[in-house]
Structure formats: C-alpha cells, structure tokens
Amino acid sequence: MFFVLLLSAFGVRKRVDIAQTRGEHLFQIYGDRKVGQTFIASRNNLNIIFLDLKNAALRNQQPIYFHLEEAETAQSLREIEISGLNVGDPSSVRFQFNPILDSAGKSYRFYLDSPTSTEEDAIEVYYSPQNLYSEGEMIIDDQKFGGELRFTSYYYPGSKTTVIRETIKDLMARLLTDKSFMIVYLALLFLIAGLSLVI
Amino acid sequence: MKRVKKFLKSFYGQVLLMALFIRFLLMPFLYHPDIKSHHFHFYFLSQKVFNIYQYLADNIQNLPYTDTFNYPPLVYYVFGIIQLFLRPFLGGEFISWLFDWGPERIFNPGIFRYLFVLKIPYLILDILTAFLLTQFFQNRKQKQKVFLLWLFNPIVLYAIYGLGHFDILPSFLALLAILLVLKNKENLGGLTLGIAAAFKTYPLLFLPFLAVLGGKKTKDRIMIFVLGLIPYSLTCLPFLNSVVFRRSVFFSGLSQRFFQAGIPLGFGENLIIFIAVLTFLFFLAFHSFSQQKEKIISFSLAILLLAFSFSHFHPQWIIWILPFLTIVLVKKPSLLLPQTIFYLAFLGVVFLFNDRAQLLGLLTPINPDFVGVPNIFEVLRNKNIIDPFLIQSLIHSILAGTAFWVGWQVLKKNE
Numbered sequence: 232m233f234f235v236l237l238l239s240a241f242g243v244r245k246r247v248d249i250a251q252t253r254g255e256h257l258f259q260i261y262g263d264r265k266v267g268q269t270f271i272a273s274r275n276n277l278n279i280i281f282l283d284l285k286n287a288a289l290r291n292q293q294p295i296y297f298h299l300e301e302a303e304t305a306q307s308l309r310e311i312e313i314s315g316l317n318v319g320d321p322s323s324v325r326f327q328f329n330p331i332l333d334s335a336g337k338s339y340r341f342y343l344d345s346p347t348s349t350e351e352d353a354i355e356v357y358y359s360p361q362n363l364y365s366e367g368e369m370i371i372d373d374q375k376f377g378g379e380l381r382f383t384s385y386y387y388p389g390s391k392t393t394v395i396r397e398t399i400k401d402l403m404a405r406l407l408t409d410k411s412f413m414i415v416y417l418a419l420l421f422l423i424a425g426l427s428l429v430i
Numbered sequence: 431m432k433r434v435k436k437f438l439k440s441f442y443g444q445v446l447l448m449a450l451f452i453r454f455l456l457m458p459f460l461y462h463p464d465i466k467s468h469h470f471h472f473y474f475l476s477q478k479v480f481n482i483y484q485y486l487a488d489n490i491q492n493l494p495y496t497d498t499f500n501y502p503p504l505v506y507y508v509f510g511i512i513q514l515f516l517r518p519f520l521g522g523e524f525i526s527w528l529f530d531w532g533p534e535r536i537f538n539p540g541i542f543r544y545l546f547v548l549k550i551p552y553l554i555l556d557i558l559t560a561f562l563l564t565q566f567f568q569n570r571k572q573k574q575k576v577f578l579l580w581l582f583n584p585i586v587l588y589a590i591y592g593l594g595h596f597d598i599l600p601s602f603l604a605l606l607a608i609l610l611v612l613k614n615k616e617n618l619g620g621l622t623l624g625i626a627a628a629f630k631t632y633p634l635l636f637l638p639f640l641a642v643l644g645g646k647k648t649k650d651r652i653m654i655f656v657l658g659l660i661p662y663s664l665t666c667l668p669f670l671n672s673v674v675f676r677r678s679v680f681f682s683g684l685s686q687r688f689f690q691a692g693i694p695l696g697f698g699e700n701l702i703i704f705i706a707v708l709t710f711l712f713f714l715a716f717h718s719f720s721q722q723k724e725k726i727i728s729f730s731l732a733i734l735l736l737a738f739s740f741s742h743f744h745p746q747w748i749i750w751i752l753p754f755l756t757i758v759l760v761k762k763p764s765l766l767l768p769q770t771i772f773y774l775a776f777l778g779v780v781f782l783f784n785d786r787a788q789l790l791g792l793l794t795p796i797n798p799d800f801v802g803v804p805n806i807f808e809v810l811r812n813k814n815i816i817d818p819f820l821i822q823s824l825i826h827s828i829l830a831g832t833a834f835w836v837g838w839q840v841l842k843k844n845e
Binding site for chain 2: 250
C-alpha cells in the first residue's frame with residue numbers, strides 16, 4: 232500500500248475525474264463538422280481533457296481546434312489549437328488549459344473541429360456507440376449522437392501532499408462503503424496472521 | 431481439530447498460512463478488466479442463455495460490452511455455475527457492476543468485494559496446484575522446495591491474482607493428467623488432459639506426447655490419444671455447425687497466434703515454425719524417448735517454451751508453463767539463472783504491450799488515477815525515446831534464446 236502511495240505521489244501529476252476509456256469506433260472530423268461530448272465535472276480545477284485520436288497514415292497536417300464551453304450557456308471557456316502533426320496513428324492527445332477553479336458539479340461541453348481538413352485527410356476520434364456515461368453524451372454538430380467519445384478528464388490536484396492525502400481519503404471512503412466485506416476481510420487477515428504467530 | 435492443528439504446525443501449514451496471507455492482501459486490490467469481461471459473459475448462463483456465442487452475435491448492439499466470447503463452451507458452463515454459487519457473497523450490486531462499462535466503473539466501492547470473491551476459485555486451484563506439485567517428488571526436501579517455489583513466485587502471484595484469468599484451471603488439470611500418467615493411470619491421465627483442453631485448447635498440444643511417452647503398446651497409445659480427444663470433441667460438438675462459434679473459438683486472434691511466426695516459401699505459402707519444431711519434437715519423443723514417462727514434463731515444458739518463443743503470447747499463458755518450470759527448477763537448480771532471465775524477459779515483453787492494464791493499471795482499485803498513467807509503450811513512443819517495438823522484439827528474442835537453452839537442457843538424453 233505504501234508503495235502504491237509512493238507511486239501515486241511521484242507518478243500521478245493529474246487526478247482522474249472522468250475516464251470513459253471504451254470504444255473502438257471512429258468518427259471523422261473535417262470541414263464544418265463539430266464532434267464533441269458533454270460531461271459533468273465532479274471536481275474543481277478541471278484542467279486537462281485527453282482524447283483518443285487517429286491520424287490515418289499521418290496524412291493530416293491541418294489545424295485542429297479544441298473548444299470547451301459551458302453546456303447550458305454555450306459560453307466559450309477555453310480554446311486550443313493543435314496541428315494534425317501532433318496527432319499520431321493513433322495517439323492520446325492532451326488538451327491542457329488553465330484550471331477552471333469552480334468546475335465541480337457544472338456541466339460542460341467540448342468539441343473538436345478542423346475546417347481545413349477534408350474527408351481524405353480527416354482526423355478521426357474514437358467513440359463507443361453504447362450509452363456508457365449517464366451524465367453526458369456524444370454530440371455531432373450540436374445534435375445528440377447516441378454514444379460516448381473516448382475521453383478522460385482530469386483536475387489539477389496542487390501539491391504531491393494533496394495527491395497522497397486525497398488518494399488515502401478516496402480509498403478509505405470506498406473501502407468503508409462496503410463495511411460488511413471489510414469486517415470479514417480484516418477478520419480473515421487477522422485470523423491467518425494470528426494462526427501463524429500462535430501455532 | 432487435532433489434525434488441523436498438527437497440519438498448521440507442520441512445514442506445509444506454516445508456509446500455507448504465509449502464502450494465504452500474501453494472497454489475501456493482493457486479491458481485492460489488483461484489477462484486470464478481463465476478470466470482469468469473463469464474468470460479464472458467464473452471467474448470461476443464469477439468464478438461461480446456453481449458446482453464448484450466438485447470443486452475443488445477436489445482441490451485441492444492445493450490450494455495454496461488445497467483445498466476443500473466445501473460449502470453449504465448458505468454460506462458460508463451469509464458470510457460469512461457479513458464479514451462481516458465488517452470487518450470494520457478491521452482493522446485490524454485482525450485476526450492475528458487470529453491466530457498467532462507463533467511467534464510473536473504476537470508482538465502484540464494491541470492486542474490492544467482487545475481486546476478492548471472484549478470485550476465490552483461482553485461490554483454491556492455486557493452492558491445489560502447490561500440493562499437486564509436491565506429488566512429483568519423492569524426496570522430502572524437494573517436496574518442500576517445490577511447494578515454496580510455487581507459492582512465493584511473484585510471477586505466479588502476478589499471473590493468477592493480477593491478471594485474474596481462469597487459466598489456472600486448465601493448467602492444474604494438465605498437471606494432474608501428467609501425474610496420473612506417471613502413476614500408471616494412463617487412460618485416466620488422457621481423459622483428464624482432454625478435460626483440461628475443453629477449458630483451453632493448449633493441452634491438446636501435449637496429447638501426442640502423453641500417448642507416445644505414456645503408453646507401452648500401440649493400442650495403449652491410441653487409447654490415451656482418443657480419450658484425450660473425447661472431452662474436447664464432445665463439448666464442442668453441439669456448436670460445430672455454428673459459424674459464430676467457429677469464428678470466436680477456432681479462428682479468433684487468440685488461437686491463431688501459434689501460426690503467425692513463419693518463413694515465407696513463396697506463392698503464399700509459409701513454413702510455420704511452431705508446427706515444424708513441434709513435429710520435430712514429436713519424432714524425437716517417439717524415437718529417442720519412447721515409453722520414458724518421466725520425459726513428459728520435459729516435453730510439455732519444451733512445447734510451451736516453443737509457444738512463448740514463436741508467438742506474440744498473451745500474458746496469462748505464463749500460468750500454463752509455470753508448474754513445469756517450477757518442477758524443472760527443483761530437479762535442476764542450475765537452471766535458476768536462465769529461468770530468472772526467462773521470467774524477467776516475460777515481464778519485459780508484457781510491460782511493453784500497449785495496454786495500461788498490464789502494470790500500473792492493475793492498481794486502479796487503490797488509486798483510480800492509474801487508469802490515466804501512460805504505459806511504458808506510450809512513454810517510449812510519445813516521447814520519441816526509442817521504438818518500443820524494437821525494445822520489445824529485443825527482449826522477446828532474449829526470451830526465445832533463454833527458452834531454447836532451457837528446452838535443450840531438459841531434453842538432453844542423459845537428463
């Protein structure tokens with residue numbers, strides 16, 4: 232456990248908020264097409280969204296725009312421009328922005344577009360046609376599509392001490408949710424340890 | 431009670447308690463998604479789905495998990511029934527968890543219970559394997575050594591409790607089959623090997639060797655061979671007409687991996703190295719070691735070493751080979767260095783898979799942040815440090831070289 236906490240402190244620079252990691256289907260982004268997802272952040276300091284993209288045969292070298300908006304008001308919050316050159320075949324692409332300090336509980340929408348890309352050199356985004364995430368949905372050109380993009384959102388935890396403190400707190404909270412299991416489990420551990428010491 | 435106390439005071443009792451303690455510590459905290467996907471499929475038996483292959487093909491669009499079921503039917507029935515028995519200990523939310531493939535799944539507080547309970551059948555088989563291994567030796571020291579080596583091998587712990595695959599069942603049965611042949615129960619051995627193959631096909635590779643080395647006369651050999659084919663054939667027979675079944679089980683990527691490494695002969699033909707060397711091994715067994723039962727272990731090990739050398743293996747396949755490596759190490763301690771290199775190379779290859787679930791991803795029950803930590807493959811590729819495939823190929827080549835050496839050492843005539 233100590234080893235895992237140590238790994239958490241040194242290996243974890245960003246904390247996961249939402250991890251929708253399933254989906255092998257691909258959707259093309261080109262021309263006027265906007266491909267995005269709505270979600271509700273559960274933590275403050277939302278600052279990164281990872282998207283799994285594919286630049287087939289590394290053909291695309293066009294600008295790709297990432298937009299983050301408030302879902303209800305469509306107020307633009309952050310915009311990032313990358314190039315197709317930054318996208319592998321395939322690769323997880325990080326869209327990092329200044330933390331949104333009061334993101335917890337708020338509904339957001341992000342989308343990608345690439346007006347100068349064509350159908351031939353379009354960037355593709357991974358998605359699942361299943362409705363796996365109940366608090367958001369995939370959207371194409373402002374319309375619900377049915378399914379979810381493959382995305383992971385992160386929030387900025389601050390210091391390493393915060394990471395360790397939050398990791399322990401989250402773990403304890405989850406362990407203590409199933410009290411009956413924990414009691415039996417700890418009893419078994421103590422029984423075995425006790426038996427090997429006593430006998 | 432006195433017998434239990436006496437056992438617990440014995441060497442085996444003390445070691446077992448320590449081994450159980452370590453296993454209990456690991457069981458609820460290591461998670462590989464395969465244990466969930468397997469039980470997602472096994473769940474449908476309780477819904478009276480008897481042809482899982484067809485059911486998945488017909489309903490894939492409506493299911494939250496869309497992969498096919500690539501194992502022989504007996505796996506589905508046996509583990510479907512086991513899941514029913516475990517259900518009272520899994521809690522009411524278990525089925526919701528099985529159907530949750532969304533982002534909330536990694537934060538589910540029930541995961542510790544599910545992992546612990548679902549791994550109990552593997553724990554039983556793991557412990558039984560440890561005791562079974564002692565039966566291959568007469569000498570008390572060797573019995574104790576093999577018991578220790580199995581129970582405290584980190585690769586055993588990683589493979590069974592980390593990866594959480596059911597491969598320990600066919601592995602146990604294959605080992606039992608060989609033991610039965612060594613104890614002059616050849617026919618029962620053949621049948622047991624067939625049952626093992628009905629869970630995972632790989633023990634069928636041992637069957638010709640079991641027949642040739644275990645049977646005295648041609649009639650005995652044919653009997654062993656036929657008995658070995660019966661359970662596999664019988665359990666697959668009702669599904670053979672199904673295209674979906676054949677595609678999922680016989681022609682899935684998993685079962686085709688042995689046939690990938692080849693030398694092109696031109697005109698679309700390939701020399702499949704695994705099959706060529708396997709055939710060579712068969713004739714070696716037939717002509718040079720005929721009726722030498724004790725060589726069954728060596729040949730079984732050699733076959734699996736071959737499989738690891740010439741295929742892009744799945745990490746859980748290591749459970750197939752671990753019992754044989756452990757026996758051989760006790761018999762021939764000089765193989766400690768090559769075996770250590772083999773295990774390290776195995777880990778090297780596996781950790782270089784582009785799959786986060788193989789290493790830090792296993793720790794997501796403790797800290798869900800590990801789901802987002804890139805794997806070694808991604809780090810090497812994204813930071814342009816070095817081509818990860820090159821490193822993986824180099825390590826796999828070292829593994830193969832080590833495997834050839836170990837194989838040669840165990841097959842040498844005077845061994």
